[in-house]
Amino acid sequence: MDAALPKRQRIKQQNRQFILDGARKVFAEQGYGAATVRDIIRATPLAAGTFYNYFTSKEDVREALNAEMADALRPRLAEGRAEAATAEEFLSAFFSSVFALKAETGTGLEAVDLRAGFEDLRADLENAAQRGVFPPLDAGALAAALLAAADEMARRLARDGGDAAEATAAATLLFLRGVQPPL
Amino acid sequence: MDAALPKRQRIKQQNRQFILDGARKVFAEQGYGAATVRDIIRATPLAAGTFYNYFTSKEDVREALNAEMADALRPRLAEGRAEAATAEEFLSAFFSSVFALKAETGTGLEAVDLRAGFEDLRADLENAAQRGVFPPLDAGALAAALLAAADEMARRLARDGGDAAEATAAATLLFLRGVQPPL
DNA sequence: AGCTAAAGTTGACCATCCGTCATGGAACTG
DNA sequence: CAGTTCCATGACGGATGGTCAACTTTAGCT
Numbered sequence: 001m002d003a004a005l006p007k008r009q010r011i012k013q014q015n016r017q018f019i020l021d022g023a024r025k026v027f028a029e030q031g032y033g034a035a036t037v038r039d040i041i042r043a044t045p046l047a048a049g050t051f052y053n054y055f056t057s058k059e060d061v062r063e064a065l066n067a068e069m070a071d072a073l074r075p076r077l078a079e080g081r082a083e084a085a086t087a088e089e090f091l092s093a094f095f096s097s098v099f100a101l102k103a104e105t106g107t108g109l110e111a112v113d114l115r116a117g118f119e120d121l122r123a124d125l126e127n128a129a130q131r132g133v134f135p136p137l138d139a140g141a142l143a144a145a146l147l148a149a150a151d152e153m154a155r156r157l158a159r160d161g162g163d164a165a166e167a168t169a170a171a172t173l174l175f176l177r178g179v180q181p182p183l
Numbered sequence: 184m185d186a187a188l189p190k191r192q193r194i195k196q197q198n199r200q201f202i203l204d205g206a207r208k209v210f211a212e213q214g215y216g217a218a219t220v221r222d223i224i225r226a227t228p229l230a231a232g233t234f235y236n237y238f239t240s241k242e243d244v245r246e247a248l249n250a251e252m253a254d255a256l257r258p259r260l261a262e263g264r265a266e267a268a269t270a271e272e273f274l275s276a277f278f279s280s281v282f283a284l285k286a287e288t289g290t291g292l293e294a295v296d297l298r299a300g301f302e303d304l305r306a307d308l309e310n311a312a313q314r315g316v317f318p319p320l321d322a323g324a325l326a327a328a329l330l331a332a333a334d335e336m337a338r339r340l341a342r343d344g345g346d347a348a349e350a351t352a353a354a355t356l357l358f359l360r361g362v363q364p365p366l
Numbered sequence: 367a368g369c370t371a372a373a374g375t376t377g378a379c380c381a382t383c384c385g386t387c388a389t390g391g392a393a394c395t396g
Numbered sequence: 397c398a399g400t401t402c403c404a405t406g407a408c409g410g411a412t413g414g415t416c417a418a419c420t421t422t423a424g425c426t
Contacts, residue, residue, distance in 0.1 A: 178357070195374090
C-alpha cells in the first residue's frame with residue numbers, strides 16, 4: 001500500500017477514471033452517437049451496475065469528459081489575453097488560440113465545447129475594458145458572439161483547409177472595425 | 184378517388200408525412216433525446232418495419248424535420264435583406280429577423296438549425312457587396328460568423344430575457360464598427 | 367375483367383441494450 | 397476480531413433496434 005488516501009477513496013477515483021478513459025476510447029473509435037453505455041462498460045474492467053454508481057447516462061459521461069478536457073485546455077485558451085495592451089492584441093490572441101486548439105483536437109469527442117471557456121473570456125473582457133483596452137461594453141454579449149463566431153470559423157477552417165494566421169487576421173479585423181472597409 | 188397522383192405515390196407521401204408528424208409531436212412532448220424510434224412509430228398508424236422504408240434512424244427523421252422547417256422559415260429569415268441600401272440596414276434586418284424567429288419557435292425541435300440559412304445569407308451578402316452596400320469581403324466567413332454569433336446571442340436573449348430591439352441595435356453596431364467606441 | 371409481376375406493409379423475431387437490485391465480499395470502526 | 401458500512405457484481409425484466417418471410421395491394425398487360 002503506497003497511497004496517502006484511504007483505500008476506499010482511492011478505488012473510487014480509479015474506477016471513475018476507468019470509465020472516463022474507456023469512454024474516451026470508445027467515443028474516439030465509434031463516435032459519440034454510435035457508442036453505447038455497454039460499450040463503455042466493456043472497455044472497462046468493471047461490471048454493468050458499477051457504471052451507474054458513477055454516472056447516470058452516456059450524456060453524463062460526455063459532460064464529465066468535456067469538463068475534464070476544458071479544464072486542461074482552459075489555460076492555453078486564455079493565453080496572451082491578460083497581457084494584451086490593445087484591443088487588437090486581445091482579439092488576435094483569442095482567435096489565434098481558438099484556431100490552433102480546434103485544429104489539433106482530434107480526440108474523438110468531436111471537439112471541445114468552447115462554451116466552457118465562456119466565463120473566462122467574459123472575465124478577461126471585463127478586465128481589459130477596465131484597463132481601457134476596450135471601451136465599456138456588454139462583456140457577456142460580446143463574449144458569446146466572439147466564442148460562437150470563432151467556433152464556427154474554426155470549423156470552416158478545419159473543413160475547407162486554409163491558413164490559420166490569415167484567418168486570425170481577418171477575424172480580428174472584423175471584430176475590431178466591423179464590416180467597414182479598412183481605412 | 185380524387186387524386187391527381189397514382190395511388191402508390193400518394194400513399195407514400197402520406198406515410199412519410201405520418202412519420203414526420205408523429206415525430207414532431209413526440210419530440211415536442213419528450214424532447215429529442217428521450218424520444219425513441221418506437222415512440223415515433225406508436226404515434227403513427229404504421230408498423231415498425233414501415234418506418235425503416237422511409238428513414239434509417241431517429242437522426243434521419245430529425246434532419247428531414249429540420250429541413251422541412253428551415254424551408255418554411257427561409258423566406259422570413261431573409262426578409263428585408265435584399266432591399267437594404269446600407270450595411271447598417273442589412274445587418275439590422277438580419278439580426279432582427281433571427282431574434283424574432285428564435286424567440287417564437289417553441290416547436291420542440293429545440294429550435295431551428297440556422298445553418299440551413301447559410302447559403303441564403305452568403306448569397307445575399309455577396310449580392311449586397313456587389314451593389315456597394317458592403318466593401319468586398321469573404322462572404323462565406325462573414326456569413327458563418329454572423330450566423331453563429333446571432334444564434335448564440337439569440338439563445339442568451341431567450342434565456343436571460345431582454346429587449347430584442349436593443350439587442351438588434353447592439354449586434355448591428357458590433358458588426359458594423361467593431362469593438363471601437365461609438366464615435 | 368382477369369391475371370401476373372412488382373411494390374410495399376405487416377408484425378413477429380432475435381440480438382442487444384438499459385437500469386435495477388439482491389447478494390456477497392472487502393474496507394473501516396472501536 | 398466482530399459489527400457495520402460501503403460498494404462491486406452480474407443476472408434479470410422490460411424495452412429497443414433493425415430484419416425478414418409472408419401477405420396484401422397496385423400497376424401493367426392481354
